[in-house]
Amino acid sequence: MSSPGPAAPVGGAFTETARLDAPTARVFAAFRDEPIRRRWFRQPGDRARQTYALDFRVGGREIATTVFAMPDREEHVEYASTFIDLVPDERIVLSYSVRIDDVLRWAALRTIGLSADGAGTQLEWTEQYRFFALTDIPAHDVAHLVGSTRLQLNGLAAALADAAPAASTP
Numbered sequence: 001m002s003s004p005g006p007a008a009p010v011g012g013a014f015t016e017t018a019r020l021d022a023p024t025a026r027v028f029a030a031f032r033d034e035p036i037r038r039r040w041f042r043q044p045g046d047r048a049r050q051t052y053a054l055d056f057r058v059g060g061r062e063i064a065t066t067v068f069a070m071p072d073r074e075e076h077v078e079y080a081s082t083f084i085d086l087v088p089d090e091r092i093v094l095s096y097s098v099r100i101d102d103v104l105r106w107a108a109l110r111t112i113g114l115s116a117d118g119a120g121t122q123l124e125w126t127e128q129y130r131f132f133a134l135t136d137i138p139a140h141d142v143a144h145l146v147g148s149t150r151l152q153l154n155g156l157a158a159a160l161a162d163a164a165p166a167a168s169t170p
Contacts (some may be wrong), residue, residue: 003161009108010138011130020121022160024089024114027121030160031092032056040155041163044068060084062094076101081110088121090114092125106131106145123156126147 018028030036034054043050043068054062060083069077079094091114097107108129115122127149134141 010134012142013126013128015124015126016153019117020123020155020157020160022121023119024116024121026160027114027123028089030156035037036159040159041086041152045077057082058086075090104132117165125153
């Protein structure tokens with residue numbers, strides 16, 4: 001990552017969707033249950049230097065920190081969110097910010113909608129974001145944000161598959 005560039009904020013929104021092979025209750029639980037959440041919500045960097053805390057309730061917070069080794073220095077990254085609205089098996093709304101080396105890089109409002117789709121779940125993940133400190137190529141910042149969301153959704157699908165209840169045998 002290059003050093004922060006222009007100070008002018010850049011904002012926008014995007015929506016990602018996913019069809020998950022798990023009922024809405026299991027998908028919602030994957031956000032609420034810390035051991036499952038930790039399997040798919042990951043930050044890069046030195047695992048031994050990461051911290052994580054989850055208080056999944058309206059007004060509760062999720063905070064994750066990591067140290068990421070760059071070729072010439074270390075970056076200290078902090079993700080901090082506050083849960084605004086939680087409707088079990090239907091909706092998660094949160095606001096979050098990301099700081100790198102104590103500089104506010106971006107903040108966002110995230111809305112995750114869940115709806116039954118047969119035996120599975122249709123997930124709609126919408127983010128309204130605002131960058132406050134950009135790298136030298138702002139389009140890369142937005143691409144990184146959208147790409148990391150897709151990685152999280154892939155990780156969520158894998159965690160749900162790993163945690164799938166065993167089929168009962170007669």
